[in-house]
Amino acid sequence: MTFSIQNMASQAKQAANVVASLSTETKNRVLMTISANLQAHTTKILAANQLDMKAAKENGLSESMVDRLLLTEERIIDIAKAVEHIASLPDPVGLVTKTSRLPNGLNVSKQRIPLGVIAMIYESRPNVTVDAASLCFKAGNAVVLRGGKEALHSNLALADSIHQALEQFDIPLHAISLVPDPDREIMNELLTLNEEIDLLIPRGGENLIRHVSQNSRIPVIQHYKGVCHLYVDQFGDLTKALNILINGKTQRPGVCNALETLLVHKDVVKQFLPVVAATFAEKKVRVHACEQAIEYFDNADLATDLDYDAEYLALEIAIKVVDSYDEAVSHIQRFSSGHTEVIITQDISLANQFIRQINSAVVMVNASSRFSDGGELGLGAEIGISTSKLHAYGPMGLESLTTEKFVVLGDGHTRV
Structure with missing residues (x-):
């Protein structure tokens, strides 16, 4: 039988x-069963993942x-624990967020x-298969999951564990659907199903997200890329700065909250960049540096605007020396992708100014960009990060997967 994405979406609705x-x-209870299934089926899931890894x-x-x-076994345990954590979070569905009594006696609330x-x-x-399924389900939604061909075997194995839990509780399997065919034409058809699907969230490379955003008839939560900046101010603690830089760039360089650009105030260049250079040489970080910074690094490339606009997702970084705080802010405002920006400073007034002037989804003071994550910010597992400002902005947890309706209570009220 030929697969139909239209039918899958209709059944999901x-x-x-x-x-x-x-x-x-x-x-x-369903979520806890999903968590148990994932751990019980670890061997089968890892075998499927090995097929994907080989390819x-x-x-x-x-x-x-x-x-x-x-x-890995450890990663599957972490995924299962994330599901348990989502189960432990407050349910946003039905939450009354605002109540007021109007002069005419009507009681108006939002739910x-x-x-x-x-x-x-x-x-x-x-x-993402498990995180998205669990978050959408806890927030009372059905979800259609379309993973990439590179993870198809893994995703099918994970979905099987999820579906066994749904079956146990007599819940329609299309509450959590996985598209079994990664063909691009099926994805393109999915983008047109605005009668069946209420929101579309793409996660992946910039090309994928731009394609989805430009071709979708469905509202899209956008996050093109994560060009995250670290600005080391003249009043910054350089020990904190180095630790935060290394954590942000090298702990896991292939994720969207990794640092991609380092800005350094000219007054601390001589103390800070030699230490950075030694550490980056040890960790094999490739450097693109401006004219003032390049002398501190062996084998560095001269940075261009393309380097400052790049999301490297690798052990690679752009470095620029700035003459002032204002120059740092101007650089961030020009090249920011709206994801996460960090300032290292002990000047509280300057930190507050940075918070006011920088309107990226997450703004940090003396903390690693790696905390820009739903789980780390107390949301539980995140479904994604939005860098568009409508509906949701920043890491998206359970609350971002709901909307609000007005509830009006009257007593025979009619409008004059």
Whole structure:
């Protein structure tokens, strides 16, 4: 039988009504069962992942993509624990966020409700299959998952564990659907199904996200790339700065909250950049440096605007010396992707000024950009990061997967 994405989306829309009516207790029991299934099926999931890993190496996938694709026993345990954590979070559905009594006696409140059907289009990361399924389900939504071909075997194995949990509780399997065919034409058809799907969230490379945004009839949560900046101010603690720089650039360079550009105030260049150069040489970080900074680095490339606009997703970074705080802010405002920006300073007034002037989704003072993550910011596992300012901005957790309706209570009121 030929696969039909139209049919899958239509069935997801029907299943969304079932999920929206589930009690918090039932949703949590389903999630805990999913977590248990993932751990019980670890051997099968790892075997499927090895098929994907073999193909990835044969096809020459980048190091960062391979890292995102890889599953291990430890990573499966972490994924399962994230599901349990989502189960422990407060249910946003039904939450009354605002209540007022009008002069005419009407009681007006706002109540959180599910969005309906959410479609996820993503690349490489099989953990997104579970994170997205769990978050959407807890928020009362159905979800259509379209992963990339590079993770197909892994995603199918994960989805099987999820579906076994749904079956156990007599919940329609289309509440959490996985597209079994990664053909691009099927994805393109998915982008047109605005009657069935309420929101589309792409996660992956910039080319994928731009393609989805430009061709979708469905509202899209956008996050093109993460060009995250670290500005070391003249009043910054250089020990803190070095630790935060190394953590942000080298801990996991292939993720969107890794640092891509370092800005250094001219007054601390002589103390700071030699230490940075020694550390980067040890960790094999490739450097693109401006004219003032390049003398401190062996084998560095002279930085251009293209380097400052790049999301490297690798052990690679652009470095620029700035004459002032204002120059640093201007540089960030010019090249920012709206993801995460960090300032290192002990000057509280300057830190507050940075917070006011920089309107990226996450702004940090003396903390690593690696904290720009839903789990680290207390949201539980995130479904993605939005760098568009409508509906949601920044890491998106459960609340971002709901909207609000007005509830009006009257007593025979009519409008004059």
